[in-house]
Amino acid sequence: MRDYAVAIVGAGVAGLAAASFLARRGARVILLEALPRAGGRAFTDHPAALGGAPFDHGASWLHSAERNPLARLGRLRRETLIDxxxxxxxxxxxxxxxxxxxxxxxxxxxxxxxxxxxxxxxxxxxxxxxxxxxxxxxxxxxxxxxxxxxxxxxxxxxxxxxxxxxxxxxxxxxxNLLPPAGLGAYVLRLLAPPAGVLALATPVSRIDWRGRDVALETPGGTIRARAAIVTVSTGVLAAGGISFIPALPDATQAAIAALPMGLxxxxxxxxxxxxxxxxxxxxxxxxxxxxxxxxxxxxxxxxxxxxxxxxxxxxxxxxxxxxxxxxxxxxxxxxxxxxxxxxxxxxxxxxxxxxTSWGSDATFLGAYAYPPPGAAAARLALAAPFADGRLAFAGEACHPTLAGTVAGAFISGRAAARAAWRAMRRG
Ligand SMILES: Cc1cc2nc3c(=O)[nH]c(=O)nc-3n(C[C@H](O)[C@H](O)[C@H](O)COP(=O)(O)OP(=O)(O)OC[C@H]3O[C@@H](n4cnc5c(N)ncnc54)[C@H](O)[C@@H]3O)c2cc1C
Known part of the structure; x- marks a missing residue:
């Protein structure tokens, strides 16, 4: 029995962008996030050690604003952005x-x-x-x-x-633009998913893509969807944080191995x-x-x-x-x-x-991915959907020219959602 049209793993910028794209089109979508918060590597905190001032553990600037969809979206919503x-x-x-x-x-x-x-x-x-x-x-x-x-x-x-x-x-x-109250908070304001879409504290441990549907194992039970988009970091993928049945195609595995996490x-x-x-x-x-x-x-x-x-x-x-x-x-x-x-x-x-603790945190295992010499093509190889569009990877590591940014994550997440949407409409 299929529960959802699309299940998205990870509520960072890529997952949030994919979820809002699909929800706007009326697709039945669920966004599964391991942590009790959304935003992933875009995370504004207000630590007591800094007197409660906003502190971005991860991303803080909207880089390359001229081609950054999150900067465009913020301007449309009349957000304050400091140049x-x-x-x-x-x-x-x-x-x-x-x-x-x-x-x-x-x-x-x-x-x-x-x-x-x-x-x-x-x-x-x-x-x-x-x-x-x-x-x-x-x-x-x-x-x-x-x-x-x-x-x-x-x-x-x-x-x-x-x-x-x-x-x-x-x-x-x-x-480079700076949201005054923090980029993590800005991302959550702009990309808040509709009610009922986001499942926090729901880590996915296994994805079974043998059948016509994809089955995702969570502590609360198995979730079935027509397609899944996985946006966790390449650090999590390389460490086997999610197991796949059957194993991922060789080209996808090679792309993950060719995109280690920097810190x-x-x-x-x-x-x-x-x-x-x-x-x-x-x-x-x-x-x-x-x-x-x-x-x-x-x-x-x-x-x-x-x-x-x-x-x-x-x-x-x-x-x-x-x-x-x-x-x-x-x-x-x-x-x-x-x-x-x-x-x-x-x-x-x-x-x-x-x-910050991005390197030791098992939900990230680094800051963002980089390819060693000769491996730059791995970014697009990782982004290529397979299994007739039933399974796709997205996230910052997948963008060829805005990797390591929230802009790259956003564009990659939206592209994966668009591909899943088209595949579903074809039947
Ligand atoms: C220190 C630092 C500084 C940075 N500075 C900037 C900057 O100034 N500007 C900029 O544009 N970018 C910056 N970046 C990069 C930017 O933060 C990332 O590129 C972007 O946020 C990545 O988004 P994502 O959706 O690809 O991945 P993530 O944000 O990692 O989202 C993946 C989500 O998957 C979740 N997850 C993991 N495992 C599971 C599981 N098993 N089941 C379910 N969910 C799971 C994670 O909790 C996470 O929420 C910085 C990053 C760091 C670490």
């Missing part, structure tokens, strides 16, 4: 002091030249890693910083493991008093690295005018801290702030911190 280019200053620190204008100009020029050179190399066959492509360029002291930002922070991957072709395809360009972690510290380290609200603080591969934490200070700073660290260094635990991440952030601002930093922050 960070207007408000955000970049602060560059060298050996504990502010960089001079000439040093800032040299850093920007090196970044521009590097970007141009790497884009020109991104069509090479075989596809090199980001690091290998950089090795082939004349050395520049600022390459360490560019590499740390482009690979470890933006792609959440170590440069030696990241496909250059995929880096090029997914470069963030254009306007981007955040550590937030609250000001103890009035000390703001001469940093303007919302600024981005970067320090000069002395060598390529050095662990790198950049800071967003006093975001939205609030009294906390957020440190960002990605790639292998983030995985190491994730294994060591939240206290180690906090200690690292405090040590970095002391290195940048000296003794002032020691008194500037209150005890306690908020450290």
């Amino acid at each position: 960070t280019a207007r408000t955000r200053q970049r602060i560059l620190i060298i050996d504990g002091r502010r960089a001079t204008e000439a040093e800032r100009a040299a850093r920007d020029a090196a970044d521009d030249a590097l970007e141009t050179a790497l884009i020109a190399r991104a069509d090479q066959t075989p596809d090199p890693s980001f690091a290998a492509a950089l090795d082939a360029l004349p050395p520049n002291p600022w390459h360490a910083n560019s590499e740390a930002i482009e690979a470890t922070l933006i792609a959440a991957a170590d440069p030696a493991e990241l496909s250059l072709a995929d880096w090029r395809a997914n470069r963030l360009e254009g306007t 981007l972690s955040k550590v937030a510290l609250r000001a103890a008093g009035e000390e703001r380290l001469d940093l303007p609200p919302g600024c981005f603080v970067e320090h000069r690295l002395s060598a390529r591969g050095e662990p790198f934490m950049a800071f967003n200070a006093w975001p939205r005018g609030r009294d906390h700073v957020i440190g960002f660290i990605g790639g292998g260094a983030a995985w190491t801290l994730a294994r060591e635990g939240a206290k180690a991440a906090e200690a690292f952030a405090r040590a970095e702030l002391a290195r940048l601002f000296g003794a002032r930093a020691a008194h500037a922050f209150a005890p306690g911190a908020v450290a």
Whole structure:
């Protein structure tokens, strides 16, 4: 007996986008979410350690607003969105002091030249890693910083493991917008599913797609649907968080294996008093690295005018801290702030911190997926529906040019829903 037309697994942005697409068309749809909350990696919290200020554990900016459907939707709904280019200053620190204008100009020029050179190399066959492509360029002291930002922070991957072709395809360009009360809250306002569609605290453990219908195993029993869309992270899929009967096709399994999860972690510290380290609200603080591969934490200070700073660290260094635990991440952030601002930093922050845990959380097992050299095609391979359209994967990992963003997740979820809808109408 079939309960639903479509069952969607995971109520992150992709799942929410798919559910609203199908519900609007009158399809009988259910959205099965393991956690007691929706939003997935778009999650606004109000931690006591930050005085109840909004804190996005995952996504916070609407990147590439010009081609971001969630930015368009927000404008249609008259949501307030802050253009960070207007408000955000970049602060560059060298050996504990502010960089001079000439040093800032040299850093920007090196970044521009590097970007141009790497884009020109991104069509090479075989596809090199980001690091290998950089090795082939004349050395520049600022390459360490560019590499740390482009690979470890933006792609959440170590440069030696990241496909250059995929880096090029997914470069963030254009306007970045910030919802003032948090991106997680914004997503839930815009994509709230109709009543009765969302089943929270309902993890799917097994998907049986042998018959004409798909059967999904949950603690509350088996749910049957004409088709299923699975939006969990590739980390969860690779770890066998959901078992499939029969096993997934070889091409799908290979695509999952070719899209490991990178890690981007955040550590937030609250000001103890009035000390703001001469940093303007919302600024981005970067320090000069002395060598390529050095662990790198950049800071967003006093975001939205609030009294906390957020440190960002990605790639292998983030995985190491994730294994060591939240206290180690906090200690690292405090040590970095002391290195940048000296003794002032020691008194500037209150005890306690908020450290994100995407790497160790079994419902995600990382921040977002990246392909190693030669594997960029895995994104579209994972997105290809199979079993006559009865089973499809969607989510950020599946988007070829907006991967690792809420925009990519949204577009991917909606595309999977459209394909399921068409398949159903064909009968
Ligand atoms: C630290 C960090 C910073 C980021 N910054 C930005 C940013 O500024 N801008 C941006 O655009 N993007 C950013 N991203 C990326 C963005 O958050 C993701 O690309 C996007 O939210 C992924 O959405 P999704 O629907 O593909 O996956 P998810 O959000 O992971 O949704 C999948 C859902 O499946 C659920 N699930 C897992 N297992 C099961 C199961 N067995 N049964 C049922 N449900 C299950 C999960 O709980 C989750 O809710 C960031 C991510 C991180 C981690």
